[in-house]
Amino acid sequence: MVGWTRKRANADEALIRGLYEEHGRALLAYATRLLRDRAAAEDVVQETLVRAWRNPDVLVNGKGSVRAWLLTVTRNLVTDRYRARAARPHEVAEQPQSPPVQSDHAEGVVNSMMVAEALDQLSPGHRDVLREVYLNGRTAAEAAAVLGVPTGTVKSRSHHALRALRQTFRNERPALRGVTG
Structure with a gap:
């Protein structure tokens, strides 16, 4: 066989x-x-x-x-x-059914309020430097010209203002952890 x-x-x-x-x-x-x-x-x-x-x-x-x-x-x-x-449908890339989740608007409002409160605790000189450099997008030299102070002063105030803000947020963070929504 x-x-x-x-x-x-x-x-x-x-x-x-x-x-x-x-x-x-x-x-x-x-x-x-x-x-x-x-x-x-x-x-x-x-x-x-x-x-x-x-x-x-x-x-x-x-x-x-x-x-x-x-x-x-x-x-x-x-x-x-x-x-x-x-007989088969054409293959297409899969699209999500809903758009990706974006951050909550309320969270942005709370963050803005916290930043505004923290800025209010700074001296007017420090606050003005941060406004010119970060909010208006100026260089240290441009901010110095607008504020009428030397460039070194803008750099120094910026450094000290940011350090103070960091410290403020570090101190507030534990209080926020205990808050439940």
């Missing part, structure tokens, strides 16, 4: 090799023309030969041309590909 199976496998392999050598180029050209994609055409030709291997009696029964049968199988496989694509 093993000998018969091996002979059958060798005969099938020889049949498929012969089909490919004789009809492979024509099948590939036909499939490429239909699909306009060489890689997809190669897949279709391979599937055509698999179908031929599964139905060897169709190829040797003497009814009709072998090439005609192979070309018909190729055309049917191409048609199946087009139908399958048409």
